Amino acid sequence: MDWDAFFKLHDELPREGPGTDGDVLWAAELGGVPAHARILDGGSGPGGDIAALLQVAPEGRVLAVEMHQGFADAVAKRFEDDKRVTARVGSMMREHGPFDLIWSAGAVYFVGVAEALNTWRKALAPGGVVAFSEPCLFRPAPDDAVETLFEGILPDDEAGIRAKVEAAGYEVLGTRRISDAGWEAYYQPQEARIEMLRQGADDALNAVLDEAEAEIAVWRKHREDFGYLLCVTRPL
Numbered sequence: 001m002d003w004d005a006f007f008k009l010h011d012e013l014p015r016e017g018p019g020t021d022g023d024v025l026w027a028a029e030l031g032g033v034p035a036h037a038r039i040l041d042g043g044s045g046p047g048g049d050i051a052a053l054l055q056v057a058p059e060g061r062v063l064a065v066e067m068h069q070g071f072a073d074a075v076a077k078r079f080e081d082d083k084r085v086t087a088r089v090g091s092m093m094r095e096h097g098p099f100d101l102i103w104s105a106g107a108v109y110f111v112g113v114a115e116a117l118n119t120w121r122k123a124l125a126p127g128g129v130v131a132f133s134e135p136c137l138f139r140p141a142p143d144d145a146v147e148t149l150f151e152g153i154l155p156d157d158e159a160g161i162r163a164k165v166e167a168a169g170y171e172v173l174g175t176r177r178i179s180d181a182g183w184e185a186y187y188q189p190q191e192a193r194i195e196m197l198r199q200g201a202d203d204a205l206n207a208v209l210d211e212a213e214a215e216i217a218v219w220r221k222h223r224e225d226f227g228y229l230l231c232v233t234r235p236l
């Protein structure tokens with residue numbers, strides 16, 4: 001992977017994974033997140049969920065922690081006039097909290113459910129919740145194209161994800177699938193950027209754009225087979 005080419009495509013996008021404001025609101029209500037909540041957005045990307053997190057907690061604050069400098073910079077710029085938001089480059093696993101909500105959309109799979117939940121237990125305030133979205137298999141034998149997309153290592157199904165949450169000593173307060181609208185909110189801006197970048201693209205950039213287009217095509221065709229599951233969880 002040519003990372004310069006990868007970030008040329010990804011750095012200007014409003015979000016880096018599927019989801020909607022409605023997902024944030026649903027999770028926060030289920031988790032009983034208070035208006036003054038201290039929130040960690042772990043693996044925030046460019047901060048596509050932060051406006052909704054602030055809607056949930058207008059008297060609270062959001063710490064966005066992101067491994068990629070360009071995304072952390074995008075969050076800082078996007079919320080430069082809002083003192084409730086802090087952007088930090090680094091690992092979401094190193095924050096001590098305390099947090100009333102740890103929100104992590106599409107980032108837990110980088111470290112694994114067990115590792116994330118075990119680490120975050122210590123960072124949660126009493127009664128605090130972890131809400132995360134995770135790749136999920138919706139049908140047991142997906143099309144070959146799905147298997148290829150995941151390079152042969154298919155994601156867990158919902159039962160598998162629940163089992164990992166429970167093994168980590170958490171209860172599942174609720175789950176729901178990320179909607180098609182959530183995926184389009186991620187893919188449509190990406191498609192517009194792919195079209196714009198095609199002109200004058202070199203081989204490395206064209207390869208990244210081809211791969212992104214192929215991923216989008218697989219999701220559009222096989223979205224009944226796989227997607228993301230949003231899980232709201234609390235330590236027992």
Ligand SMILES: C[S@@+](CC[C@H](N)C(=O)[O-])C[C@H]1O[C@@H](n2cnc3c(N)ncnc32)[C@H](O)[C@@H]1O
Nearest residue numbers: 015016017043044045067091092105106107110
């Ligand atoms: C699929 S993107 C989702 C971004 C964002 N949550 C969204 O939905 O738009 C996952 C993000 O997690 C970040 N990430 C992965 N592991 C991380 C870690 N240990 N600490 C902080 N950020 C991490 C990646 O850099 C990437 O931006």
